[in-house]
Amino acid sequence: MDNTSLDYLFHPRTIAIAGVSSDSTKFNAGRRFMQALIDCGFKGKLYPINPGGGKVVGVKIYQSIVDVPGIVDYVVSAIPAKYTPRLIADCATKGVKAVHLFTSGFSEVEDREGKSLEAEVLKIARRSSIRLIGPNCMGLYCPREGLSFAQSFPTQSGFPKRSGPLGLIAQSGGNCIYCIREATSRGVYFSKVISYGNAVDINETDLLEYLAGDTDTEIIAAYVEGVKDGSRFASVLRKITKIKPVIVFKAGGTETGARTAASHTGAMSGSGRIWRDLLKQSGAIQVASIEEMVDVSLAFLRLSLSQGRNTAVIGVGGGASVICSDDCSDAGLVLPMLPVQTRRRLKALYGTEAGCIFRNPVDIVPFMGTEVLMDSILAIAGCDQVDIVIIQLGFDIWALIERGYPIEVYLDTMINFKNMVNKPVVVTLHQCATKEAKLLALEVHTKLCEAGFAVYPSIGHAASAINKVIRYNEWREGIREGDG
Amino acid sequence: MDNTSLDYLFHPRTIAIAGVSSDSTKFNAGRRFMQALIDCGFKGKLYPINPGGGKVVGVKIYQSIVDVPGIVDYVVSAIPAKYTPRLIADCATKGVKAVHLFTSGFSEVEDREGKSLEAEVLKIARRSSIRLIGPNCMGLYCPREGLSFAQSFPTQSGFPKRSGPLGLIAQSGGNCIYCIREATSRGVYFSKVISYGNAVDINETDLLEYLAGDTDTEIIAAYVEGVKDGSRFASVLRKITKIKPVIVFKAGGTETGARTAASHTGAMSGSGRIWRDLLKQSGAIQVASIEEMVDVSLAFLRLSLSQGRNTAVIGVGGGASVICSDDCSDAGLVLPMLPVQTRRRLKALYGTEAGCIFRNPVDIVPFMGTEVLMDSILAIAGCDQVDIVIIQLGFDIWALIERGYPIEVYLDTMINFKNMVNKPVVVTLHQCATKEAKLLALEVHTKLCEAGFAVYPSIGHAASAINKVIRYNEWREGIREGDG
Numbered sequence: 018m019d020n021t022s023l024d025y026l027f028h029p030r031t032i033a034i035a036g037v038s039s040d041s042t043k044f045n046a047g048r049r050f051m052q053a054l055i056d057c058g059f060k061g062k063l064y065p066i067n068p069g070g071g072k073v074v075g076v077k078i079y080q081s082i083v084d085v086p087g088i089v090d091y092v093v094s095a096i097p098a099k100y101t102p103r104l105i106a107d108c109a110t111k112g113v114k115a116v117h118l119f120t121s122g123f124s125e126v127e128d129r130e131g132k133s134l135e136a137e138v139l140k141i142a143r144r145s146s147i148r149l150i151g152p153n154c155m156g157l158y159c160p161r162e163g164l165s166f167a168q169s170f171p172t173q174s175g176f177p178k179r180s181g182p183l184g185l186i187a188q189s190g191g192n193c194i195y196c197i198r199e200a201t202s203r204g205v206y207f208s209k210v211i212s213y214g215n216a217v218d219i220n221e222t223d224l225l226e227y228l229a230g231d232t233d234t235e236i237i238a239a240y241v242e243g244v245k246d247g248s249r250f251a252s253v254l255r256k257i258t259k260i261k262p263v264i265v266f267k268a269g270g271t272e273t274g275a276r277t278a279a280s281h282t283g284a285m286s287g288s289g290r291i292w293r294d295l296l297k298q299s300g301a302i303q304v305a306s307i308e309e310m311v312d313v314s315l316a317f318l319r320l321s322l323s324q325g326r327n328t329a330v331i332g333v334g335g336g337a338s339v340i341c342s343d344d345c346s347d348a349g350l351v352l353p354m355l356p357v358q359t360r361r362r363l364k365a366l367y368g369t370e371a372g373c374i375f376r377n378p379v380d381i382v383p384f385m386g387t388e389v390l391m392d393s394i395l396a397i398a399g400c401d402q403v404d405i406v407i408i409q410l411g412f413d414i415w416a417l418i419e420r421g422y423p424i425e426v427y428l429d430t431m432i433n434f435k436n437m438v439n440k441p442v443v444v445t446l447h448q449c450a451t452k453e454a455k456l457l458a459l460e461v462h463t464k465l466c467e468a469g470f471a472v473y474p475s476i477g478h479a480a481s482a483i484n485k486v487i488r489y490n491e492w493r494e495g496i497r498e499g500d501g
Numbered sequence: 502m503d504n505t506s507l508d509y510l511f512h513p514r515t516i517a518i519a520g521v522s523s524d525s526t527k528f529n530a531g532r533r534f535m536q537a538l539i540d541c542g543f544k545g546k547l548y549p550i551n552p553g554g555g556k557v558v559g560v561k562i563y564q565s566i567v568d569v570p571g572i573v574d575y576v577v578s579a580i581p582a583k584y585t586p587r588l589i590a591d592c593a594t595k596g597v598k599a600v601h602l603f604t605s606g607f608s609e610v611e612d613r614e615g616k617s618l619e620a621e622v623l624k625i626a627r628r629s630s631i632r633l634i635g636p637n638c639m640g641l642y643c644p645r646e647g648l649s650f651a652q653s654f655p656t657q658s659g660f661p662k663r664s665g666p667l668g669l670i671a672q673s674g675g676n677c678i679y680c681i682r683e684a685t686s687r688g689v690y691f692s693k694v695i696s697y698g699n700a701v702d703i704n705e706t707d708l709l710e711y712l713a714g715d716t717d718t719e720i721i722a723a724y725v726e727g728v729k730d731g732s733r734f735a736s737v738l739r740k741i742t743k744i745k746p747v748i749v750f751k752a753g754g755t756e757t758g759a760r761t762a763a764s765h766t767g768a769m770s771g772s773g774r775i776w777r778d779l780l781k782q783s784g785a786i787q788v789a790s791i792e793e794m795v796d797v798s799l800a801f802l803r804l805s806l807s808q809g810r811n812t813a814v815i816g817v818g819g820g821a822s823v824i825c826s827d828d829c830s831d832a833g834l835v836l837p838m839l840p841v842q843t844r845r846r847l848k849a850l851y852g853t854e855a856g857c858i859f860r861n862p863v864d865i866v867p868f869m870g871t872e873v874l875m876d877s878i879l880a881i882a883g884c885d886q887v888d889i890v891i892i893q894l895g896f897d898i899w900a901l902i903e904r905g906y907p908i909e910v911y912l913d914t915m916i917n918f919k920n921m922v923n924k925p926v927v928v929t930l931h932q933c934a935t936k937e938a939k940l941l942a943l944e945v946h947t948k949l950c951e952a953g954f955a956v957y958p959s960i961g962h963a964a965s966a967i968n969k970v971i972r973y974n975e976w977r978e979g980i981r982e983g984d985g
Binding site: 097098120121122125126127128131153172173187188189190191192193195198199202240242268269270271272273274276277278280281282289306307333334335336337338339340342343345346347351352354369370371372374376378380448450451452453454455456459463 | 581582604605606609610611612615637656657671672673674675676677679682683686724726752753754755756757758760761762764765766773790791817818819820821822823824826827829830831835836838853854855856858860862864932934935936937938939940943947
């Protein structure tokens with residue numbers, strides 16, 4: 018696969034932003050894009066553009082792209098749709114290589130003008146060999162190169178400057194932002210992200226091909242509403258999934274969803290059933306939400322999952338253990354009964370079986386302190402029958418809140434334990450109903466993510482992600498054996 | 502139905518708590534039960550019991566139930582299982598009517614002793630006409646009578662003293678606590694809650710019959726791992742669902758879940774498929790989690806849902822609108838296209854269609870301020886085609902955080918709107934990935950719940966709950982027509 022053709026998109030020396038207003042009292046998308054690049058540490062030159070001229074953050078605003086003294090590699094456009102053809106023509110004059118059209122009001126709107134405007138813009142771009150991202154999208158986030166579309170605010174920072182192995186393409190800007198926020202809050206960072214909107218020129222399949230060959234990208238995630246060329250998409254996907262996992266969230270599968278997708282990105286979305294079959298046959302991992310996209314990415318990145326599905330769940334109450342047994346089974350994991358000697362060991366540690374369950378899930382409320390807890394977890398994790406360990410951390414009923422235990426002691430125990438066991442360890446944050454529990458869960462979540470844990474909001478989320486990763490690994494193993 | 506037979510359980514004049522230690526430095530379940538009753542404002546006499554005697558919170562500890570000077574209506578037992586037969590015998594001597602056995606280590610543990618001990622306890626109780634709750638459970642929460650099993654701590658308060666229309670029975674203490682915490686955090690309060698554990702005497706069917714006749718209870722929720730007599734349960738359920746909605750979460754439907762349920766409450770749980778059929782035929786509303794139990798209760802209590810499924814979703818971004826279209830459709834709701842005149846009105850309000858979707862879901866990011874937002878929402882909610890309004894409140898991308906908007910202004914707008922529209926209004930909290938967004942969401946959640954809103958964590962949760970309530974209402978309407 019040609020992995021270089023789009024690489025220049027991520028290495029612009031200079032960027033012009035069309036539609037930057039010098040009036041800082043009003044909301045202005047262009048200024049936000051410029052500020053996002055500054056905040057993310059873009060090293061090249063930035064040229065704000067506006068027919069009205071003026072200055073912004075001390076930088077001169079040029080009245081037109083053609084007025085910019087130096088070269089312009091890349092343009093971000095936040096001007097109204099109707100002025101876009103003129104802008105692209107100016108870009109052609111200037112020798113611009115690529116334009117990201119944030120601007121909406123093209124093929125996704127109801128009236129015909131939008132569609133003909135989009136066709137016109139494409140025509141001019143093609144004539145001048147300018148590649149287009151969008152229209153109607155957020156563009157690029159590539160922390161290594163200082164490219165971003167999220168400005169920092171006193172109340173919320175922009176996207177992290179830290180890079181990671183996840184590549185993302187997203188037809189929706191909002192879902193793209195959400196995925197980045199959700200992933201980075203759970204310790205998953207990005208190589209390259211492309212919000213590509215209406216995909217009038219560069220489309221989902223081009224981007225998948227690019228990410229497949231990108232050495233910074235280990236895993237690919239895609240939020241797709243519709244594709245331009247179904248058979249090319251399927252054939253490219255089939256090739257890529259043999260090299261890297263591709264996680265696909267296909268939205269717009271219902272009739273109403275398809276109608277909305279058409280209004281959103283002008284996408285032709287196709288039925289849910291067709292997509293399920295297509296993705297399955299292509300070896301892609303289908304997910305049903307942005308959260309699940311992150312769940313699965315996290316399982317790929319944080320857990321060394323082989324083919325073993327035998328899971329021990331160290332729990333947090335009898336009823337919760339019953340539910341999590343069902344959730345694990347429904348997701349395809351196996352909870353083997355712990356061997357007699359392990360159950361005896363646990364009974365010895367706790368002095369009684371009353372109020373506990375030692376079979377698996379193991380229900381051990383940590384009233385006995387961290388030492389007993391640690392010994393128990395080690396005894397369970399050490400069993401040959403156990404491939405994966407899931408620890409349910411409860412807040413309302415582990416009595417951590419009520420008894421005012423120092424949470425640090427428990428977290429240190431967890432973190433130590435992770436280093437002592439050579440098996441995938443997952444933590445789930447269970448039952449956080451009260452405000453106090455939610456605040457504590459947020460704190461614990463942050464700390465455990467920083468310590469390198471795969472943290473999930475529930476057993477169901479964790480089990481499903483684990484099983485999808487194991488299934489993919491098995492599938493790929495099967496293909497390799499088939500090849501050999 | 503006999504609605505009086507168990508009523509005395511909820512009106513004890515005096516309560517003895519067996520197993521209260523005077524040593525406040527150690528964890529002691531008995532002392533916690535006693536403190537929970539004090540914290541909840543129980544008006545009757547409390548008698549702590551312990552062979553060692555002494556004092557607790559200034560109250561004399563009696564060495565035995567028989568030593569208590571006055572009458573004892575109700576006993577909470579937190580002593581080890583092996584001493585329980587003796588305690589029940591003493592209760593018989595004293596003329597106690599009912600005993601709640603918190604104590605575990607009976608039929609749910611692996612060794613035979615537990616089972617024979619349970620049989621012995623039951624035998625003594627039956628001989629003396631003492632009714633038993635449990636063993637292996639948390640007992641009663643009835644705020645109107647000051648009965649509770651949740652002590653208040655400086656870091657977390659006990660259960661609310663406020664009463665409400667939801668009656669709950671739960672075979673699991675932990676899940677019972679979680680359900681109470683989750684429900685009350687969302688503004689759903691309880692008439693009576695019974696955590697009933699192994700159900701050696703009073704069982705789920707007895708309790709359902711009781712709640713069916715209880716005038717304080719409008720809706721019944723049940724967490725069940727297994728039932729004692731399947732055909733009686735089904736026949737009672739069939740009768741009750743015609744009078745009140747019964748929401749059932751049946752756990753332990755998988756093989757592993759059944760094994761865990763046996764270890765937890767000694768329950769024989771039965772296959773998931775059988776239960777699905779049984780619940781459907783009985784007119785019960787089956788749910789798959791504690792959260793969904795609360796989701797559905799909330800929809801019953803806060804929304805006047807008739808048979809109309811036509812929903813308008815007022816949203817928060819194009820991609821989110823595509824997803825929520827799918828989620829609503831999958832859950833059985835209908836999103837009618839808004840009429841041309843309404844779409845024209847919205848286009849006039851926003852000046853353009855670019856960056857918005859006016860079809861339904863309606864994607865209107867509130868950059869234009871609350872007045873335009875309010876006018877839009879009123880125009881949409883006023884459509885004849887619309888039965889239900891769902892507002893997606895976003896935090897990351899509604900730019901509420903970034904732009905430092907005073908959140909109060911938006912909330913006031915919402916609250917005003919709710920009073921102006923005579924249709925069910927639901928709010929969902931969408932996309933709360935960052936810490937700042939989560940904290941803001943928590944604040945908004947609390948305020949909107951206090952203002953009487955049905956608030957859901959996602960469109961999927963809301964849509965599914967709404968559809969289940971409408972389906973129940975249709976079913977009951979059908980039965981009435983059949984009767985007439």
